[in-house]
Amino acid sequence: MDALSDTLRVVRMTGAIFINARFSAPWCYESPPAERAAPYLEPGAERVVIFHLITEGECVIERDGDPPLLLAAGDAVLFPQGHGHRMASAPGVMPPAPRRLADLLAIRPRTIVYGGGGAQTRVICGYFACDARFAQMLLTGLGPVLRVHLRGSNAGAWLETSVRYALAEARSPRPGGAGVLAKIAEVLFIEMLRLYISEQSGGRTGWLAGLGDRIVGSALNALHAKPAHPWTLEELARAAGTSRSVLAERFQQLVGAAPMQYLTQWRMTMAASLLAQGNAPLARIAEDVGYQTDTAFRREYGVPPAAWRRQQAERLPVA
Numbered sequence: 001m002d003a004l005s006d007t008l009r010v011v012r013m014t015g016a017i018f019i020n021a022r023f024s025a026p027w028c029y030e031s032p033p034a035e036r037a038a039p040y041l042e043p044g045a046e047r048v049v050i051f052h053l054i055t056e057g058e059c060v061i062e063r064d065g066d067p068p069l070l071l072a073a074g075d076a077v078l079f080p081q082g083h084g085h086r087m088a089s090a091p092g093v094m095p096p097a098p099r100r101l102a103d104l105l106a107i108r109p110r111t112i113v114y115g116g117g118g119a120q121t122r123v124i125c126g127y128f129a130c131d132a133r134f135a136q137m138l139l140t141g142l143g144p145v146l147r148v149h150l151r152g153s154n155a156g157a158w159l160e161t162s163v164r165y166a167l168a169e170a171r172s173p174r175p176g177g178a179g180v181l182a183k184i185a186e187v188l189f190i191e192m193l194r195l196y197i198s199e200q201s202g203g204r205t206g207w208l209a210g211l212g213d214r215i216v217g218s219a220l221n222a223l224h225a226k227p228a229h230p231w232t233l234e235e236l237a238r239a240a241g242t243s244r245s246v247l248a249e250r251f252q253q254l255v256g257a258a259p260m261q262y263l264t265q266w267r268m269t270m271a272a273s274l275l276a277q278g279n280a281p282l283a284r285i286a287e288d289v290g291y292q293t294d295t296a297f298r299r300e301y302g303v304p305p306a307a308w309r310r311q312q313a314e315r316l317p318v319a
Helices: 003-010 034-041 132-139 156-171 177-198 207-212 214-225 233-240 244-255 259-277 282-289 295-301 305-315
Strands: 013-024 028-031 047-056 058-062 069-072 075-078 085-088 110-115 120-130 146-149
Touching: 003 132, 003 177, 003 214, 003 259, 013 156, 013 177, 034 047, 034 120, 047 132, 047 156, 047 177, 058 120, 069 075, 075 177, 120 132, 120 177, 132 207, 132 259, 146 177, 156 177, 177 207, 207 214, 207 244, 214 233, 214 244, 214 259, 233 244, 233 259, 244 259, 259 282, 259 295, 259 305, 282 305, 295 305
Parallel strands: 013 110
Antiparallel strands: 013 120, 028 085, 047 075, 047 120, 058 069, 058 085, 075 146
C-alpha cells in the first residue's frame, strides 16, 4: 500500500458537501474562516479544511492582501490554513448581508440560488475534517490556496457526475443519501491531493511534495509498507535507490524531519489510531507498529498509551 493510501486508512477523517450553489452575475459569496465554520460543520473536529469545486462558469477568489485568483469550470480550490475568503463574479463585488452560520448550515447540503441574473456559475462547497496532528503532517508546506484542475485528470468527469448524483440522492427519500454524499466528498478531496502530488513544481516543500519526489516518495512508501521493520538509514536509502546522505538531506528538506524521526512519529500516529478505535492489548499494538517503549508515545501525546486510550474513550458521546 502506498503512503497516501496508508495514511488515509489510519487517520480518522470525515467529509461532506454542505452547499450546492447556482449564482448569476453580479454575485459574491463570503466564506468565513474554517475555525468559525467548524462547530457548525463538524462539531468536535480538531481541524476542518474547506474546498470548492466550480462545475459551470467562472469566478474569482479574493483574500485580503492577495490579488484575485480566477477560476473556471473544472477547477477545485482548497484552503489548507483555513483562511476566510470571498468568491465573486468579478473583483470588488460586495457580498450581501451575512446570514447566521447556524441558519445557513441548518440544512445540508444547502441549495443557494442568488445573484443579479447574468452569467451563471455553479459551485459545490465541501469540507474535510480530521485530527490536528494529521492535518499538520498533510498540509504543511502548502500555501493559503491550493488549486487543481479536475477536468485535466482521468477521474475528473466521473467525479463531477458522481457529485451531481450524490446531491440528487441527498434530496431523495431513499435511505443512505447523506452517506453517499459524504463518501463522494472524501473522494473529491483525495483526488485533489493526488493531482497536487502529481504536479511537479520546483520549490515546494511538505509531506505531499515529498510523496511527489522520486527519492523521498520511494522512501515514504517503503516506510509505510513496513512500519514495524527495524529500518536503518542505509537500508532505507537502498530502497529509495540513492545514498544515505542524499536521502537524509532531501527528506529533511521536503518533509521537515529526518527519516527515522518521521518513522517514529508515524508509528505513534498508528498506535494512537489503534488505541482509539479498538481494545487490542497495548503490547500487541506496540508490536504491530514497531515501538519498544512508551517513552516515544508519551513524548508525542503527553501521556502514556493507556491514559491516552482512556481520554479518547471519555470523548466519545454517550448513546
